[in-house]
Every structure is written in structure tokens, then in C-alpha cells.
Amino acid sequence: MGSLPVECAPQKRVKVAESDLAALFDAQRRHLDHFFDRLDMSQAAAFAQALVDATGAVFFTGVGKSGIVAMKLAQTLASLGFTRAGFLSPVDALHGDIGSVFPGDVLVLLSKSGASDELLALAPCARAKGAYLISLTSAASGADCPLAAACDLNVHLPLQAEICPFGLAPVTSTAIQMVFGDTVVAAIMEARRLSRDQYASNHPAGKIGKSLIFKVKDVMKKHNELPLCKEGDMIMDQLTELTSKGCGCLLVVDDEYHLIGTFTDGDLRRTLKASGQAIFNLTVGEMCNRHPRTITSDAMAVEAMEKMESPPSPVQFLPVVDSNNVVCGIITLHGLVSAGL
Secondary structure, three states, X not given: OOOOOOOOOXXXXXXXXXXXXXXXXXXXXXXXXXXXXXXXXXXXXXXXXXXXXXXXXXXXEXXXXXXXXXXXXXHHHHHHOOOOEEEOOHHHHOOOHHHHOOOOOEEEEEEOXXXXXXXXXXXXXXXXXXXXXXXXXXXXXXXXXXXXXXXXXXXXXXXXXXXXXXXXXOOOHHHHHHHHHHHHHHHHHHHOOOOHHHHHHOOOOHHHHHHHHOEHHHHOEOHHHOOEEEOOOEHHHHHHHHHHOOOOEEEEEOOOOEEEEEEEHHHHHHHHHXXXXXXXXXXXXXXXXXXXXXXXXXXXXXXXXXXXXXXXXXXXXXXXXXXXXXXXXXXXXXXXXXXXX
């Protein structure tokens, strides 16, 4: 093994020039265009079909940065719930982990060069286990790409150059691998007609999951939490109800709890400014908004947020009503934010 010089002198602060950065982004765009223009769609379709038709698990593997991309693609495919998918470390596989591979499984091997020693050692072992092997390489099939010869299918990912100053660091090739893999996954989602509910079932946590799973009924206030009043109630008699329930409004209902309208703390301020002392003689029904936005309890919570923010002006709450316009709850912007939406 050779030795590398060790830099001991303190480094001066350098500045990244906008012009240099712009030139690199432009070069990266050209390299990606080169990939898109020269990708063999028949190979891409064969790869996608192999994943769809897999009767067993789908494993992704790679070394270095390609291994990181392989791990990400495995996690993305697993999140769809169509098939078992995972990352198989090529080194660990040769020390026992290949025991998780069974006949009918698919092993996808990512390698820029198509000549990674670890993958070349793994391929025949995985084939002996009965796996179907697919290589994704930027080297075209042939003598310079022994991994392609070791696999059942090779997909060539055309690479014009790396934008690294030395043309070595995988800063373009990994982008190509990621774009290709994620696009194929998106194609599988369409082919399998993945529904929002199916996708949500595998994303129960985080903002994505909550936006796909949470319904209005999961986050709305109900029963004793509702700020209710009748249209004949005097405004000044309902101040406690208006301020104590934390909704910033009153839901005006009839004796059977049909929604008549809403009266907000903003309505209170405007009425006080316009009427002065006459407010003591006004009923809620005289000043309420009789055409408020509403939503049903089975609507998605994210839909409620979109409805609150829609023109002509945003609102802080939505009355929740059933098909007969009977109030069954109220959902607030604060409640949605508190729920992580």
C-alpha cells in the first residue's frame, strides 16, 4: 500500500463562487440529459417488470455510495407494501447473511464500474441460492463490465462524466442511479394502482403518514368541548362560551343542533366597534355568519386545512356537520398543527 501526504497546515477560508456553482449545475444538467437521452427503455421496462413479477423478496446491494443508493431504493420499494424488500450488505452476505436469500428472490446489484470485487464475489453465491440477478451499471456490457456477464439482466445507466474536478467522486453516477430507481418505483406504483389508503398503511408516523391517515373525526373537538349557543341568545351573555372553549367562535344551532351559523371573536370586535353600547341588545343570530365553510367528519384532516386556507380569506376553524347539517364537532387550525399536520 502506498502512503498519502498529510496536510498539517491550517486551511485558509475559501469562498464558493456563484459562477463556479452555476457552471457545475449546468454541467450536471447536461450529464443527466445525456443519461435520459441514451437510456435503453427496453432494459428499464424489463427491470421494472422483474420487480413486479418477483415471487419472493427483492434485495438491493452495492458498495460505497452505490450501496447507500441501494439501501434507499430498498426502503422505498418496501414502503409500497407490494413485496418484501431490503438491503443486503455484500460483505455481510458472504459471512452468513446470504442465508436470507431464497429461490425466487431478486437481487439487484448497483455498481458504477460493473467490476466491484465484493459484488463479483457475491453474484455466483446468490445465483447458487436460486436468486434472479440484475445489475445496474454505468459500464456497458462487455469485457469492461464483468458484473453484467454474471447477472441474468443488465441495465446500462449511461454516464457521460462525473462533475467532480477529478472525474472520480460519484456525484453524477449516484444521481443517475437514484433517478432511475425512484422512477421505476413510481412506475410500479402506477402499474399496481397503489391507493392512498394502501400507501398510508405503511406510513403511520410523520407528516406524510398523518396527512394520509388522519381524518377530521380523529382531531376534531366534540361533545362538551363544543362552543354552542342558540340564535336568540344575547351576545354579551355568551362571552364566557366564546372565550372558554379555545375555538375563537360560537356555533349557532337550533334545538336539534342543526347549524345556523357561526359567530367569531372577530365578529364580536367588529360588532362592538360598529354598534357600541347597542351590542347589549343584539342577539347572536342577528350578527352571525349564516354561510360558514363546513366539513364532514370522514373528510381527511389535510383537506380541512386546505379548506381553512382557501380564498377569499383564511379561517381558523370549520364546523363539522353530518349529511343533515347537524353539528357533530369542530376542527381548528391549532388542533391540526398540534396533531403534526
